[in-house]
Structures are given as structure tokens and as C-alpha cells.
Amino acid sequence: MKVKIFTLRSQLAYGRNFDESQRVFLNAVSRAADVTFVVNSPDNCEQSDLDVIFVQTGGVEGTFLRMLPNMRQPIYLLTNGQNNSLAAAMEILTYLKDNGIDGEIIHGGAEHAARRISQLCKVNCARRKIADMRLGVIGKPSDWLISLPDYDKVRQLFGTELVDINLEQLTNNRRQESRQLPSWDEKEKQKALCLYGGAKFLVDKYRLDGFTLRCFDLLQTDTTGCLALALLNSERLVACCEGDIMAMLSMAVIRAACGSSSFQANPSRIDPEKNHVVFAHCTLPLDMTESYKFDTHFESGKGIAVKGEMKKGAVTVLRLSADLKHYFLSGGELLYNLDEKHLCRTQIAVRLDEDVNCLLRRPCGNHHVICYGDNVSLLEDVLDSYMLTRVR
Numbered sequence: 001m002k003v004k005i006f007t008l009r010s011q012l013a014y015g016r017n018f019d020e021s022q023r024v025f026l027n028a029v030s031r032a033a034d035v036t037f038v039v040n041s042p043d044n045c046e047q048s049d050l051d052v053i054f055v056q057t058g059g060v061e062g063t064f065l066r067m068l069p070n071m072r073q074p075i076y077l078l079t080n081g082q083n084n085s086l087a088a089a090m091e092i093l094t095y096l097k098d099n100g101i102d103g104e105i106i107h108g109g110a111e112h113a114a115r116r117i118s119q120l121c122k123v124n125c126a127r128r129k130i131a132d133m134r135l136g137v138i139g140k141p142s143d144w145l146i147s148l149p150d151y152d153k154v155r156q157l158f159g160t161e162l163v164d165i166n167l168e169q170l171t172n173n174r175r176q177e178s179r180q181l182p183s184w185d186e187k188e189k190q191k192a193l194c195l196y197g198g199a200k201f202l203v204d205k206y207r208l209d210g211f212t213l214r215c216f217d218l219l220q221t222d223t224t225g226c227l228a229l230a231l232l233n234s235e236r237l238v239a240c241c242e243g244d245i246m247a248m249l250s251m252a253v254i255r256a257a258c259g260s261s262s263f264q265a266n267p268s269r270i271d272p273e274k275n276h277v278v279f280a281h282c283t284l285p286l287d288m289t290e291s292y293k294f295d296t297h298f299e300s301g302k303g304i305a306v307k308g309e310m311k312k313g314a315v316t317v318l319r320l321s322a323d324l325k326h327y328f329l330s331g332g333e334l335l336y337n338l339d340e341k342h343l344c345r346t347q348i349a350v351r352l353d354e355d356v357n358c359l360l361r362r363p364c365g366n367h368h369v370i371c372y373g374d375n376v377s378l379l380e381d382v383l384d385s386y387m388l389t390r391v392r
Helices: 018-033 061-070 086-099 110-129 150-160 167-171 186-205 215-221 226-236 246-260 357-361 376-384
Strands: 004-006 036-039 050-055 075-079 103-109 134-138 161-165 210-212 236-240 264-272 276-281 289-295 304-308 315-321 326-337 346-352 368-372
Touching: 004 061, 018 036, 018 110, 018 167, 050 086, 050 110, 050 376, 061 086, 075 086, 075 110, 086 103, 086 215, 103 110, 110 246, 134 167, 134 186, 134 246, 150 246, 150 289, 161 167, 167 186, 167 289, 186 210, 210 226, 210 246, 226 236, 226 304, 236 246, 246 315, 246 368, 246 376, 264 346, 276 376, 304 326, 304 346, 315 376, 326 376
Parallel strands: 004 036, 004 050, 050 075, 075 103, 134 161, 134 210, 210 236
Antiparallel strands: 264 276, 264 368, 276 346, 289 304, 315 326, 315 368, 326 346
């Protein structure tokens, strides 16, 4: 990762070891963060993962105002606390906040500064990936999804392009695919794999990084999209059920920030006393399974659904709201897998870190997405950078 450094210091004379002490600090941060610092100069047009203003002394506020119009926002101010640098950084950040400009002071020892700079590089990298995404909406959202985002606002906020695609393009362009899969009715497997081939065709045709599919309409053709989505998610695409655009965007944020697949699921049961949620759905990325087998689709009893066993341990749960202003985010622990007849086929019980009553009082939508690991800090930083508000 590459970090561009802009230096601020006053014209006053400082001790002869001043320059050396600043270099020692920057070198220590660079090594601990595993980043390369590039000192900015008028002829330096290099792209960077992060721009940082290294405030070395006090008395630099006027100089900062002159350089502000050319700075990439948010503004990050690094200071080691010497020579009144923290005081100057606080004055600068106050000005930024008073004028509606986002910014932050990175202050402390080299190790602390390194951790924060490394995290911010990951945030910027995720934002670039999100902005470059083209995501398909195949067949429009399902009728029961009534809280929907505005496409133009999605593009304005994230830079992500949403592309409407008729469902007939999928059903008319099925492609035969062969895969080694668990035993199941061979005819059903072939129908599901042909749908998988058709989805891959559309991904290539429209240059998509992912899509959401109005999958319940496929039941009229006596198959389901569950297997296709399970396979495509494990191939590092974003593949989402029911035409749920906000679940798709939530999955896209996790893919961009964490590089991992996520499980789109219904909150099927909430226990406020234990702070547990049972999540369930009929598809699961195959790269998230410890083991899996096939079953029929829950609501219809048709086709193929994926009944997966997931790994116990730390997970992160995310959902973006359709107003593009809020999000729910919680760490948690996957406690166990369930095997209940009256739920969708993949079923997990999760103890949340956040109060589950938030889901009952201020929900951001139905489907939530779950990924492995504790990614709360990174995802919070990514979403806060869009000025979204975390619901609690």
C-alpha cells in the first residue's frame, strides 16, 4: 500500500535533530503499517491508497487553508505530539468540522498510528472497489420487498452502477454446465446447473461484478436459483436472492472490504432474553460451508436448495437501509446449526454483540448478511466514510 505524505511545518527554526526525529517517526510508522510513504511534491502525480498531512509543528493553520482546496477528502492529520503539532492539528480539525468537511487526527505512538493508517488504506481500497462495481438486478425486486433504494442515489453515494436485466434473458440463455455435486435427482441438478450457466452468461454479457435475482419467479419453470447463487458466490461474485438490492449492496460492501463471501438470510426468530437470532435461507455460498447437502426449496418443495453446515465462531452481521442513510452492524458468535422442518434449509443461531431489540424497533430491512470473522471495525469505518449512521 502507498501513502502520500504532505508535510506542514512553520518557518521557525527548530533544533538540528528536528528533521531526523521526524524521519525516525515516519519510518517507524511505515514499517509497522507495512506501507510505503511517498513525500508529496509539485511534480508527484502518483496514485496513492491514502493521503496524510503530517503536521510537524504549531503555527501552520494558515498554510493548511491554502492547500485545502487541492486535498482529497476526508482530511487525515498525522501528528507525533512534538513542537505544538497536536495543538495545530486540533485547530485545523475544528475548522474542518465547522465547515462540514470530514477529517480525523491520527495521534499517538508509531504502533497506534500504523494501525490506523493501515485500516484507512483498507477503507479507501474498499471504496474504490465498490465504486467500480456493476451490479445487475435480474427481474426486479420481489413484490414483498417494499423498501427500495433510488438507483441514482446509489450511484451518487457509492459510485456503483445498477443494471436492470429482464428475467427472460436468464431463462432464455441457460447454458449446460457440469460440476461434481452431492447426490440428488439428476434431472433437478441439470436444471439448476443450466440456470447457473445462464447466470454466468449474463455476468459476462453485462460485465457484472454481481447481481440479485427475482428467484421465486423461476419456480414457474420448476427450478430454483439456490444452487446457482451458492456456486457463483463461491466464485467471488456477489449473488443475491429475491431481487433484494440492499442485501446485494451489503454483500458487495463485505466482498470489497473483507474479500469474503457472505450468507444472505432471514432473521427467522429472535430471543431478546439470550440476545440470539436464528438466521435461515435456502442458499449459502459453498465456500462458507463445512459440509452441505441438497434439499428441496422450503416454501415450494421444488428444485434444489442448499442445506449447509457453517463453522462455529466469530461472525459479523450487516444490513444497509434503503434510505441510504443507516445501517445495522454487529459482531457475534455463531453458536450452532439447526435442523428444523419449518425454516429455510440453512439455519444458524447467532448471539449478537448488539442489542437484538434494535432489530425489532429500528430494522434496516429483512435480509441480513453474515460473514465469518470479526470485521466490525473495518466495516464501520467503510460505511462511516459515506456518512451513514449506525443504528443501535
